[in-house]
Amino acid sequence: MNSAGRRPVFLSQSRQQSMAMSTEGQENLANVRLPRITVPPHPIRLELAPREKEALKERISSMLREQNAVLVAHYYTDADLQDLAEATGGCVADSLEMARFAAAHPAQTLVVAGVRFMGETSKILNNEKRVLMPDLGATCSLDEGCPIDLFTEFCDRHPDHTVVVYANTSAEVKARSHWVVTSGIALPVVRHLAERGEKILWGPDQHLGRYVQRLTGVEMILWPGSCVVHEEFKAEGLVKLRALHPEAAILVHPESPAEVVALADVVGSTTALIEAVRTLPNREFIVATDAGIFNKMHQLAPDKILLGAPTAGEGATCESCARCPWMEMNTLEKLARVLETGEGEIHVAPDLAARARIPIQRMLDFARTLRR
Numbered sequence: 001m002n003s004a005g006r007r008p009v010f011l012s013q014s015r016q017q018s019m020a021m022s023t024e025g026q027e028n029l030a031n032v033r034l035p036r037i038t039v040p041p042h043p044i045r046l047e048l049a050p051r052e053k054e055a056l057k058e059r060i061s062s063m064l065r066e067q068n069a070v071l072v073a074h075y076y077t078d079a080d081l082q083d084l085a086e087a088t089g090g091c092v093a094d095s096l097e098m099a100r101f102a103a104a105h106p107a108q109t110l111v112v113a114g115v116r117f118m119g120e121t122s123k124i125l126n127n128e129k130r131v132l133m134p135d136l137g138a139t140c141s142l143d144e145g146c147p148i149d150l151f152t153e154f155c156d157r158h159p160d161h162t163v164v165v166y167a168n169t170s171a172e173v174k175a176r177s178h179w180v181v182t183s184g185i186a187l188p189v190v191r192h193l194a195e196r197g198e199k200i201l202w203g204p205d206q207h208l209g210r211y212v213q214r215l216t217g218v219e220m221i222l223w224p225g226s227c228v229v230h231e232e233f234k235a236e237g238l239v240k241l242r243a244l245h246p247e248a249a250i251l252v253h254p255e256s257p258a259e260v261v262a263l264a265d266v267v268g269s270t271t272a273l274i275e276a277v278r279t280l281p282n283r284e285f286i287v288a289t290d291a292g293i294f295n296k297m298h299q300l301a302p303d304k305i306l307l308g309a310p311t312a313g314e315g316a317t318c319e320s321c322a323r324c325p326w327m328e329m330n331t332l333e334k335l336a337r338v339l340e341t342g343e344g345e346i347h348v349a350p351d352l353a354a355r356a357r358i359p360i361q362r363m364l365d366f367a368r369t370l371r372r
């Protein structure tokens with residue numbers, strides 16, 4: 001139950017991560033020394049004049065058409081990129097839908113505005129196509145915090161476990177796993193595996209893993225990774241904000257810490273949170289996920305009032321302030337440049353792609369059975 005006595009619902013089907021040490025056995029968290037992750041600073045942007053921006057968008061649209069290319073963007077990217085993706089026949093979506101869209105679309109070039117694992121997933125599913133990204137340096141703290149050598153050692157120590165990894169991982173880590181999941185499908189996959197009597201090793205996001213454990217009752221061994229953006233949300237600040245807005249519904253992405261998730265009215269993938277704003281009767285919402293999502297929420301529910309969940313308070317670093325510094329690397333200017341130059345192409349070795357495709361395809365096939 002949350003502070004208002006309401007039970008959280010799951011509508012859909014998530015600084016420096018310095019030397020995180022944890023104890024195996026305690027909460028089943030792996031005893032792994034994670035690599036040091038350098039979080040890039042927020043970029044300083046020079047806003048283009050409206051006429052210049054329109055001209056740039058026009059130029060990008062023409063290049064997309066000429067190159068038989070489609071733009072696939074995540075909800076956390078800049079609003080201009082999201083709008084352009086939809087205006088040019090592409091899509092704005094969560095990571096599961098981005099993978100599905102890329103797999104089904106006939107375009108010869110996929111331009112993925114998001115973070116690197118999203119571009120890699122598109123390439124793995126479409127090895128014959130060209131996949132471009134505005135900035136190949138756009139990674140993710142979960143991906144960086146789960147290097148293949150350490151992860152392989154961890155899996156090898158538990159050979160009787162089914163390895164389930166979040167999509168926010170490298171192609172190598174996916175290739176070492178049995179299942180890939182996104183936040184939109186993690187619960188039914190874990191339930192399905194538990195029904196088959198399988199023991200589960202989960203990586204890399206410990207918070208999502210803990211949330212899945214709590215809702216399914218399935219014990220899993222967890223990799224101790226986390227998202228630097230969602231980890232900054234603070235339960236104490238959230239309680240205070242809720243007191244000022246008692247009618248607001250609290251929406252939380254399950255990459256957030258357990259004490260923040262515990263206060264939520266809705267916990268879910270980015271799509272599930274957007275759906276909650278659109279369909280719930282509340283007028284106000286407190287949103288604990290990347291602020292880029294407000295663009296789609298405002299579009300679909302212009303009358304609703306959206307408040308960002310607090311990241312300030314004790315222990316605050318505000319390295320993200322609810323904006324993913326890697327998602328922010330995607331800009332219209334960089335998008336135009338990769339279309340002009342062909343730079344920013346994602347390459348995944350064909351044999352690696354073939355191995356990584358198996359657990360991704362397993363997820364997509366499973367998702368299809370849920371839709372029936």
Ligand code: 13P
Nearest residue numbers: 014094095182183269270
């Ligand atoms: P979704 O799968 O909900 O889009 O989340 C991806 C992500 O990176 C969240 O931080």
Ligand code: SF4
Nearest residue numbers: 115140141227229324
């Ligand atoms: Fe990764 Fe977090 Fe950014 Fe999502 S918000 S891409 S999980 S760092």
